Structure formats: structure tokens, C-alpha cells
Amino acid sequence: GLGPASAEAPAPQLETLLKPPDVARRLGVSRSWLYQAAKEGRIPSLRLGGEEGPLRFVEADLREWLDCARASWQPGDTTRDTMRRVAERRVA
Known part of the structure; x- marks a missing residue:
């Protein structure tokens, strides 16, 4: 028969860490x-377990970061101009 474990909701999926x-x-x-x-905070990342933990990247955050950088680019921009606009969009 069905035990109590089968009645539980499925566990939420973890983000893909790279x-x-x-x-x-x-x-x-x-x-x-x-x-x-x-x-320097120029690319979204996290440290597992604190400042000295291993560096990891959330795949969805990287996709969003790249999409935002592409959308913020304008002809003649320097990288600094584009990344400033990316940072402004993320704060807003």
C-alpha cells in the first residue's frame, strides 16, 4: 500500500550550481x-558556507546576467558603460 512517504509533496529542486x-x-x-x-561583484556568484567556501555560480543567474549585458549594450559602448547599466538595472 501507500505509506505516508508517498503522500508528501515532492522535494523542491535545487538550482543548478556551476x-x-x-x-x-x-x-x-x-x-x-x-x-x-x-x-569584485562584477559577475553573480556565491561562496558555499561563508567567505572561505568554494566559489559557485547559479546557472539561472548567469543567464540573466548575460541577457542583461546584451540588452544594455549600445554601439560605441565601453565595457564599463555596459556593465554600469547592467548594475543599475539589477538594483532597480
Whole structure:
């Protein structure tokens, strides 16, 4: 028969977390650039278990970050101009 466990709601799915080498490869950047950008808050990231924990990236956050950067770009922009607009959109 059906026990109490089968009546429970399904467990929520966790976000897909990516490791730095995977993200660096996908973005075509060095791991050192990626770590520095994460440290400076230029790319969405998190540290598991606190400041000294392993660096991870939420796949959905990276997609949103890239989409926002693409949408914010204008001809003649420097990277700094584009990223400033991305930051302004994320705060708003």
C-alpha cells in the first residue's frame, strides 16, 4: 500500500550550481579573471558556507546576467558603460 512517504509533496529542486572551471570555459575567460570578477561583484556568484567556501555560480543567474549585458549594450559602448547599466538595472 501507500505509506505516508508517498503522500508528501515532492522535494523542491535545487538550482543548478556551476564550478569555476565550467563557467570560465563557457564564457571563454581565464579562471583568474573569473575569480577576480566574482570577488569584485562584477559577475553573480556565491561562496558555499561563508567567505572561505568554494566559489559557485547559479546557472539561472548567469543567464540573466548575460541577457542583461546584451540588452544594455549600445554601439560605441565601453565595457564599463555596459556593465554600469547592467548594475543599475539589477538594483532597480
